[in-house]
Amino acid sequence: MGVGKSVIRVDSVEKVTGRSKYVEDIYMSGMLHAYVFRSPVSHGVIKRLDVEKAKECEGIHGIFTWKDVPGKNIIHVIYDDQIFLAKDRVLYQGQPIAVIAAKTPEKAREAAKLIEIEIEKQTPLVDFEQSKGSDIKIYGDDNVFCSFKVKRGDIKEAIKNEDLIKVEDTYYTQHQEHAYLEPQGAIVYWENDTLTIRGSMQAPFYVQQALTEVLNMKKSRIRVIQQTTGGAFGGKEDVPNIVCAQAAICAYHLKVPVRMVYERDEDMMTMSKRHPGRTKISLYCDKNGFFKAIKGEYLENAGAFSTLTPAVLYRGTVHLTGPYNIDNVDVIGEAVATNTVPNGAYRGFGSPQVIFAMESIIDTMAKKLNMDPVRLREINLLKPGEKTCTGQIVDDSMGMQEVFKKCVKESDYFKRKEEIEKYNEENEFYKRGLGVSTLYYGVGLGAAGKHMSRCAAVVKIDGDGSMTVSVGITEMGQGLRTVAAQMTAEAFGVDEDLVVVSEIDTSRIMDTGPTVASRGTITAGWGIVQATGRIKKRIHKFLEKKYKERFEDVHYRDGKVYFGKNEMDFHELIDLCTSEKVRLHETALDMPPECTFDDNGQGEAYFVYAWAMNVVETKVNLLTGEVDIIKAHCCHDVGKAVNPREVKGQIMGGSLQGLGYGLMENMQLSSSGSLLTRNFSTYTIPTSCDYPEFIPLIVESEYSKGPYGAKGFAEQPLMGMAPALTNSIRDACDIHLKNIPATPERVYKLLMEEK
């Protein structure tokens, strides 16, 4: 019971028995199915659109185009460039043009075939390296959505020093598909004259805002409830704005329930992905291996619309230089448009791309210096009191050093290195290797998203001592409801059984921003600590009045309450408070610590950081290029592990997504921008036969301002796995992968070149 214990997840029984209701499990009487008619081409001008014939089909209740949008024909995210239903031009294959509402999904699909459309094809811009300044215009004058820079020290002066050793390279990373097991979906219906949306999502308040604009309705008339959500990983941050708007426009006009659940291929083809990236780094160090200067250029392929790109690019730019002490920094990040599906949030949010580059180039430097990669990292890692690339002093909850020590020790790195060397001498066709990565993660939205950064909770205790908690943070599988229950239970020294964490509903709780950026635990936690604290204060005062005595402390433990010389059962106390009308209901709203970021990219970019190190062992088959991942030690400083078992679950699940990214997940696009990998047989993700022996390691350097010392970390497990993997391949057989994934073809090709 309480914080720090591996209690059973509150939602696991419901899920393991199949009783949880996901969107597709809801059936309403008279419910219609929505289906989207999409652009067949990647770039073109719509000359004619006629839905009349399709409308006449049996079972079709309505077909809606841009003409039927009552408000703005825009899906709001950050910039307002994303068109809801295409009017005159289309910018990627799969861009929505019309929404069909029908009795069955089959009928909708048949009707879609009868929609008449003429599109004048235009040359698509697919190669993002050609985007900036291209004659093909997608966004503004130059196709650049946004840029950021981080400048620290004096790079020009620093690199004049001719004794410095320099390494330089360019790295490429591909799209990554979230592959949440539950596809996108929503059901929309009218209730109490309010348009009610139940959807699979991370950010109900985004959806509410987007629909307010599309439908030109008051916010209070749009009620968004998060339905049980089958995985998200960033893929259900802003994208549900689109999905919900599609179902909502049908329900708005037809006044009947409309459900919309994407098929897998439709989902893969049209929903957001991780941005492909190109990262160029020049790293300079002195002859002892101390990093002296770094130049970085990060280019992101945003796709056809900006969606969350500005925020994604911010995080990528700030994280490029890693958790190292480097005085002279010059990093620029830029995101450009292409005629491909818009990319968005995905666990790590723009950082896995640059971490792959940085962690790879450090190994190049180690080679050049003839130093072990772990030693090179060790001497450059940030220590408490030192500054990040944005000039931010890191001293609170700064667990980097401890993470490093623990991971090196537990992985027995140096001893295994020797064993592997021996193995490699004895084996001709198989080579083993050890690779590492060290990284950090700015928790929360940071300076780029500070306008959305709030935390809130509503706590209510009923007369029987049971409690209901509402927070603005969603449960998408990461365990938020359990953690929220634990923190509430901890406050009153009772069992989690007494706590129900209610579903998130925009009509019940205030907007506390999206559930992203590993901010769930800390954001919900702050609200809960504050709300429960206020209730406790009120009870304290009441007890003093009642007993006519001052109590130093009212202490809650194991279902009992202690004050002065008195002891009372928790239930008895609540019963007493209720009968004497003590208010046991509290709403807390608070602001997290301030973040800043000036024109040179200097400031408190995030209020706190998480720290990590990975050690990955692989075995490479020199004859085929196949790579086996054998073991992975993944060590994370999480502040406080509110539920250690769930923390381990996050570490292993996230790490496997990272290994998939590095090893096999290979999204393919045709030269005209058409997405070719549209299902799980062509876009393969790791199965139970692909995962290595995981050793998840937890470090707890408590965050002084965090709830019970917690911070956040759930994206971090993914972020450094790709370079740890490719570094271990490099250690095994001396090939330098500058592109991922490390498919057998790619590895084999490099092996041949090496010969």
Add this chain to the structure above:
Amino acid sequence: MKIEFRLNGKDVSCDVPENYTLLRMIREVFGLTGTKKGCDQGECGACTVLMDKKAVTSCTVLAPVVNGKDIITIEGIEKDGKMHIIQEKMVEAGAVQCGFCTPGMVMSAYALFIQDKHFTREDIKKAIAGNLCRCTGYEFIIDGIEKALESRGK
């Protein structure tokens, strides 16, 4: 067409279009929504049920094939309102995150459980290789299944 089969221990019959899949039939005709649809193409395993004691992806079985068969879904393995030991052990092991793969995982494990054989950890891995899970990294799922299988004393 009319189909008769056994569903979770009871004889049932229904009239469905021939192109319905078993998945669609159990969800839409019988209202058993515990079986999930993750891909509808036989690639994710979320829709796994037992057909004549073998694990199958119900999205790739057409309704006519089901005639005369014995089908068990996630709703059919609890007894007297008590979870099956596989479910209990998976919950304890922390095998559930978003839960969308979970019913399918449980059914793949159940197909092992009812066999009178010993299974190693490697066997378990192979048995659930067709059940994708994007959340957990599999380790805790396999821990849970292993514990449940051990409880049979084999």
